[in-house]
Amino acid sequence: MAKTKSFTCSSCGAAFSKWSGRCDGCGEWNTIVQETPLSSGPPSKSLGQKRGSPLILSDLSTEEAPPPRTLSGMDELDRVLGGGLVPASAILVGGDPGIGKSTLLLQAAARFAQSGLKTLYISGEEAAAQVRMRAQRLGLADAPVKLATETNLRNILTTLEAERPALAIIDSIQTMWADNVESAPGSVSQVRAAAHELTNFAKRRGVSVILVGHVTKEGQIAGPRVIEHMVDTVLYFEGERGHQFRILRAVKNRFGPADEIGVFEMTGRGLAEVSNPSALFLSERGTPSPGSVVFAGIEGTRPLLVELQALVAPTPHAQPRRSVIGWDGGRLAMILAVLEARCGIPFAGLDVYLNVAGGMKISEPAADLAVAAALLSAREDVALPAETVIFGEISLSGALRPAPQTENRLKEAQKLGFTTAIAPAGGKTGTNKGITLTRASDLTGFVGEHFGSG
Ligand code: TYD
Numbered sequence: 001m002a003k004t005k006s007f008t009c010s011s012c013g014a015a016f017s018k019w020s021g022r023c024d025g026c027g028e029w030n031t032i033v034q035e036t037p038l039s040s041g042p043p044s045k046s047l048g049q050k051r052g053s054p055l056i057l058s059d060l061s062t063e064e065a066p067p068p069r070t071l072s073g074m075d076e077l078d079r080v081l082g083g084g085l086v087p088a089s090a091i092l093v094g095g096d097p098g099i100g101k102s103t104l105l106l107q108a109a110a111r112f113a114q115s116g117l118k119t120l121y122i123s124g125e126e127a128a129a130q131v132r133m134r135a136q137r138l139g140l141a142d143a144p145v146k147l148a149t150e151t152n153l154r155n156i157l158t159t160l161e162a163e164r165p166a167l168a169i170i171d172s173i174q175t176m177w178a179d180n181v182e183s184a185p186g187s188v189s190q191v192r193a194a195a196h197e198l199t200n201f202a203k204r205r206g207v208s209v210i211l212v213g214h215v216t217k218e219g220q221i222a223g224p225r226v227i228e229h230m231v232d233t234v235l236y237f238e239g240e241r242g243h244q245f246r247i248l249r250a251v252k253n254r255f256g257p258a259d260e261i262g263v264f265e266m267t268g269r270g271l272a273e274v275s276n277p278s279a280l281f282l283s284e285r286g287t288p289s290p291g292s293v294v295f296a297g298i299e300g301t302r303p304l305l306v307e308l309q310a311l312v313a314p315t316p317h318a319q320p321r322r323s324v325i326g327w328d329g330g331r332l333a334m335i336l337a338v339l340e341a342r343c344g345i346p347f348a349g350l351d352v353y354l355n356v357a358g359g360m361k362i363s364e365p366a367a368d369l370a371v372a373a374a375l376l377s378a379r380e381d382v383a384l385p386a387e388t389v390i391f392g393e394i395s396l397s398g399a400l401r402p403a404p405q406t407e408n409r410l411k412e413a414q415k416l417g418f419t420t421a422i423a424p425a426g427g428k429t430g431t432n433k434g435i436t437l438t439r440a441s442d443l444t445g446f447v448g449e450h451f452g453s454g
């Protein structure tokens with residue numbers, strides 16, 4: 001008899017026939033756990049032996065009206081959802097414990113309920129009194145949200161069937177427990193079964209469901225990644241400890257652009273929307289200093305200015321340090337290599353630290369040129385002129401590639417009082433009154449112009 005794969009990674013859901021310390025699927029350590037398989041062995045009869053009912057086929061050209069959407073009135077949330085809540089959609093909101101998921105969703109529940117959606121909030125983690133206390137603290141005690149505390153999935157589905165709300169929030173999916181699945185709540189099988197039942201219910205009955213999922217570091221509780229493929233929309237709620245702002249990021253959205261972000265600030269009275277995040281991320285900036293550069297980025301459909309800070313210092317170690325916060329370490333290594341190979345500027349024997357200020361995470365290749373500028377500015381100990389933003393992608397050859405949405409970046413920079421922008425030549429050239437655009441054709445030219453000969 002063939003061996004069944006009964007070990008599962010609780011982070012990514014990959015299945016294995018034996019235990020190991022590190023998951024080959026996602027590279028996480030200590031996430032492989034043994035699970036009872038859902039069914040033992042293949043079904044005795046093949047599906048083809050019994051007739052099913054034929055499918056109704058349609059053309060691709062059949063007109064489909066765009067889904068009607070409900071706005072919560074929280075712009076930062078509505079934009080990340082792709083322009084409001086789509087009926088019968090399944091949404092996963094993941095994030096570290098304590099980051100503010102329950103707070104965000106209680107506020108969202110209240111706003112959706114106030115816009116006329118029948119909204120149910122089901123907590124499997126907190127007692128009803130705790131949720132009510134939070135609602136009072138948030139000034140939402142009068143919102144027409146229906147509240148229940150339950151972890152038994154069967155009871156929840158029965159309630160949803162009877163109540164037929166437009167929106168049900170399940171906080172959290174890891175506390176839900178299906179009595180037909182023989183494993184502990186929080187295990188990969190339980191989390192998958194619960195998410196499967198709830199998303200199915202959403203589609204069948206036209207109820208939107210929002211599932212909360214804790215990101216976990218230990219293997220005993222399944223992480224939200226194991227259900228990402230089942231839902232329509234995956235949002236992650238992120239933030240750094242010690243910073244009060246939070247970012248809601250769409251990483252998958254069947255009803256809107258992925259990469260869209262919403263910015264919030266955690267206050268004593270819940271989450272406040274930050275409608276001008278560039279101002280927030282630049283607020284701690286003082287006078288221009290070596291190693292500090294402002295990158296004009298785009299997050300989803302919105303421009304966002306962030307400060308990059310670099311520190312370059314002689315290393316006491318045999319192996320110099322490369323430390324990055326908020327950007328990709330591999331990409332930093334690439335830029336250091338290009339600076340060395342194409343411009344003859346070595347970083348050997350130097351420790352390099354790069355930090356995206358304010359705890360923001362950026363992933364755009366368009367930040368390359370800003371990173372290079374921060375590194376050079378730190379290495380040469382020269383500050384770039386104030387009121388300058390930089391953006392552009394660097395290729396391995398040292399050529400610069402224009403970044404998308406140049407106009408939007410320039411407009412945002414101008415709005416925040418910047419007067420100069422440095423960007424790759426090529427791409428669209430619009431005239432932007434009030435901001436001087438300095439074009440750089442390649443990295444060598446850029447280095448020569450702004451940092452002498454390097
Ligand atoms: P919570 O929403 O419970 O996090 P999660 O559901 O992601 O685990 O948020 C918990 C933190 O937020 C907690 O440390 C207290 C803080 N908080 C505020 O600062 N202000 C508030 O108004 C609320 C409700 C919570």
Ligand code: MG
Binds near residue numbers: 101102103171
């Ligand atoms: Mg919570």
